[in-house]
Amino acid sequence: MRIKRRTLGQIASFTTLALISVVFLAPVIWIALTALKTQREALALPPVWSFTPQWHNFIEAWQSNDFAKSFLITTSVSVFSVALTLALSIPLGYVLARYRRGWLSAFEVAIMVVRMLPEILFMLPLYVIYQKTALFDTQIGIILAFQIFNIPYCAWLIRQFISEVPPELDEAALLDGASLWQVLWFVIVPTIRPGIVAAAVLSFIAVWTNLLLPLALTYSETPMVATTIANFKGYGSFNWPVMAAAAIISLLPQFIFFLFAQKYIVKGLTLGAVKG
Amino acid sequence: MKRRIPILFLLPAAAVLFLIAAYPVGFGLWAGLHQWNWALGQAESWNFIGLDNYAQVFANKAFWNSIKVTVTFTAIAVTLQLILGLGIAILLHNNMRASWFFRSAVVFPLMVSDIVAAVIFSTILDPNLGILNYALSVVGLPGPNWIGNPNLVIITLSLVDTWWQTGNIILILLAGMTSIPQDRIDMASIDGASGWRMFFHITLPALKPFILVALVFRTIDALRVFALAWAITKGGPLRATEVSQLYIFKQGIGGAYNMGYASAAATVFAIFVGLVAGIYLLAMRRTPA
Numbered sequence: 221m222r223i224k225r226r227t228l229g230q231i232a233s234f235t236t237l238a239l240i241s242v243v244f245l246a247p248v249i250w251i252a253l254t255a256l257k258t259q260r261e262a263l264a265l266p267p268v269w270s271f272t273p274q275w276h277n278f279i280e281a282w283q284s285n286d287f288a289k290s291f292l293i294t295t296s297v298s299v300f301s302v303a304l305t306l307a308l309s310i311p312l313g314y315v316l317a318r319y320r321r322g323w324l325s326a327f328e329v330a331i332m333v334v335r336m337l338p339e340i341l342f343m344l345p346l347y348v349i350y351q352k353t354a355l356f357d358t359q360i361g362i363i364l365a366f367q368i369f370n371i372p373y374c375a376w377l378i379r380q381f382i383s384e385v386p387p388e389l390d391e392a393a394l395l396d397g398a399s400l401w402q403v404l405w406f407v408i409v410p411t412i413r414p415g416i417v418a419a420a421v422l423s424f425i426a427v428w429t430n431l432l433l434p435l436a437l438t439y440s441e442t443p444m445v446a447t448t449i450a451n452f453k454g455y456g457s458f459n460w461p462v463m464a465a466a467a468i469i470s471l472l473p474q475f476i477f478f479l480f481a482q483k484y485i486v487k488g489l490t491l492g493a494v495k496g
Numbered sequence: 497m498k499r500r501i502p503i504l505f506l507l508p509a510a511a512v513l514f515l516i517a518a519y520p521v522g523f524g525l526w527a528g529l530h531q532w533n534w535a536l537g538q539a540e541s542w543n544f545i546g547l548d549n550y551a552q553v554f555a556n557k558a559f560w561n562s563i564k565v566t567v568t569f570t571a572i573a574v575t576l577q578l579i580l581g582l583g584i585a586i587l588l589h590n591n592m593r594a595s596w597f598f599r600s601a602v603v604f605p606l607m608v609s610d611i612v613a614a615v616i617f618s619t620i621l622d623p624n625l626g627i628l629n630y631a632l633s634v635v636g637l638p639g640p641n642w643i644g645n646p647n648l649v650i651i652t653l654s655l656v657d658t659w660w661q662t663g664n665i666i667l668i669l670l671a672g673m674t675s676i677p678q679d680r681i682d683m684a685s686i687d688g689a690s691g692w693r694m695f696f697h698i699t700l701p702a703l704k705p706f707i708l709v710a711l712v713f714r715t716i717d718a719l720r721v722f723a724l725a726w727a728i729t730k731g732g733p734l735r736a737t738e739v740s741q742l743y744i745f746k747q748g749i750g751g752a753y754n755m756g757y758a759s760a761a762a763t764v765f766a767i768f769v770g771l772v773a774g775i776y777l778l779a780m781r782r783t784p785a
Contacts, residue, residue: 233587240584241601247659248608249628265630308512311670312503318499327510334517336773338720340744341766342757345520345527346751368517373507400502429609431723432741436749446611450727453615460619467612474607482600489606489664490671 347378381415418488534753549760581665614727672706
C-alpha cells in the first residue's frame with residue numbers, strides 16, 4: 221500500500237513536470253513552426269498543423285532589414301567585447317582575490333553597485349559623449365559600452381574561482397622565479413578554466429541579447445541583432461513568418477551554448493547564490 | 497603578509513571603468529543641474545538651474561506613474577516566479593532521474609533574449625490572431641485583450657517575464673537544495689516527518705538564504721525592465737506599461753531630447769534602485785547563511 225502511494229505520487233509529479241516543460245517550451249516551438257509557414261498559414265485560426273515548410277523564410281529574413289549585416293556585426297562585437305572583458309577582468313579578479321586593502325574592498329563594492337544600476341543612467345550621458353567623440357554608431361563604441369556591466373560581472377565571477385585556488389600554488393611558482401604575469405597565465409588561468417568559460421559564455425550572451433545599449437548608441441552603420449529584430453516588428457504590415465525566422469536565427473548562438481556549455485552557464489548563474 | 501599590489505593588474509580595468517562608467521555618470525549628474533532641452537534648440541548651450549529639474553521630476557505625474565508601473569510589474573513578476581520556482585525546484589529535486597530534460601526545458605527561456613521573447617509573445621497574445629485566445633475560446637473561455645486592456649497589460653508583461661526568468665530562480669534553489677545535508681533529511685524521516693512537514697521544517701529554513709539571493713537578483717533585474725515594455729507595448733496603452741527606464745528613455749534620447757530633465761530622472765531612479773538593493777543586502781547580512 222505504501223509503495224503504491226509512492227508510485228502514484230511519482231507519476232503525479234512526473235506528469236506535472238512534463239506539463240510545465242511543455243508550457244515553457246511551447247512559445248519557442250510555436251515561433252519555430254510559424255517561421256516555416258506562409259503568412260496566410262501563420263495567421264490562420266484554427267492553426268494549420270500540416271503545411272509545406274517554407275525554408276525560404278529564413279533566407280528572406282537573412283536578406284531583409286540589414287539582418288545579415290547586423291548578425292555579422294553583433295558576432296564581431298560580441299567576440300571582441302568578450303576578449304576585452306576577459307583581458308581586463310582576469311587580472312582584476314586576481315587582485316581582488318589575493319590582496320586585502322580597505323580601498324580595494326571599497327572598489328569592489330563600487331563595481332558591484334555599477335552592475336546593479338539601471339542602464340539608462342549610463343546611456344544618456346554616453347549618447348552625448350559618443351556624439352561628440354565620433355564613437356557613436358561604431359563597433360569600438362558599443363564594445364566599450366558593454367564593459368560597464370561585463371567587467372564587474374566577470375571580475376567578480378573570476379575572483380570567486382581564484383579564491384578557491386590555494387595561494388601556496390602562487391607562492392611556489394614565485395619562488396621558482398616566475399613573474400606575477402607568468403603565475404597568472406600559467407598557474408591561475410589553467411586552474412580556473414571552467415570559471416573563465418562561464419564568464420565568457422555569459423558575457424557573450426549579454427552582448428548578443430541586450431537591447432538598450434545598441435538602441436542608445438548605434439544606428440545604421442553598426443546595426444545589432446537586438447535592434448534589427450525589433451525593426452521586423454516595427455513595419456506596418458509585418459510578415460510574421462519572416463520575423464519569426466529572424467528571431468529563430470538570432471537564437472542560434474544561445475542554442476549552441478546551451479547544448480555544449482550548459483554546465484558552465486548553470487555554474488555562472490548559481491555561483492552568486494552559493495557564495496553569497 | 498602584505499605584499500605590494502601589482503598595480504598593472506588593476507589599472508587597465510579601473511581606467512576603462514572610469515572612462516566608460518564613472519565619468520559619464522558624473523557628466524550626467526552635472527547635466528541634471530542644467531536646463532538642456534535639445535528639442536528647444538539647446539543642444540549646444542545649457543543653463544545652470546540648480547535642482548529645478550529634480551523639483552520637476554518629483555512634481556511630474558508621469559514619473560510617479562512610471563515608478564508605480566515598475567514596482568507593480570516587479571512585485572507581481574517576482575512573487576509569481578518565486579512561488580513557481582520553488583514548486584518546480586522541489587519537483588525537480590525529487591525526480592532526479594528525469595530532471596535533466598525537465599531542467600533544460602524550464603531553463604531554456606533564459607537563453608532567449610528579452611527582445612525575442614517580446615516578438616514571440618506579441619504574436620501569441622495578439623487579441624485577434626494570437627494562438628492563446630484561440631486556445632481559450634476552444635475550451636470555452638473568453639480571451640481577454642492581453643495587450644490592449646490598460647488594467648490587464650501590466651499583468652501580461654509580468655507573466656511574460658515569469659516565463660522568461662523563472663529558470664533563474666529554479667537554478668539557484670536547486671543549487672541550494674543539493675547543499676542541504678542528506679543526514680538532516682534522513683534524521684527527519686526517521687522521526688516520521690514527511691511531505692509538508694518536511695518541507696516547512698527542513699527544506700524551507702535551509703533554503704532561506706538562497707531564496708533571499710534569488711529575490712535580490714530578480715528584484716534588481718525586474719526593476720530595470722525595458723525591452724519587454726518597449727517592444728510589446730511601447731509603454732501603452734495610456735502609459736499603463738511605461739516603466740521607469742522606458743519613461744526616462746523617451747524623455748531623453750528616445751524622442752523628447754529633454755536631456756537635463758531626463759538626466760535628473762535617471763539619477764532619481766538609480767538612487768531608488770540602489771536603495772532597494774541596499775535594503776536587501778542589509779537583510780542578507782542579518783540572515784546567517
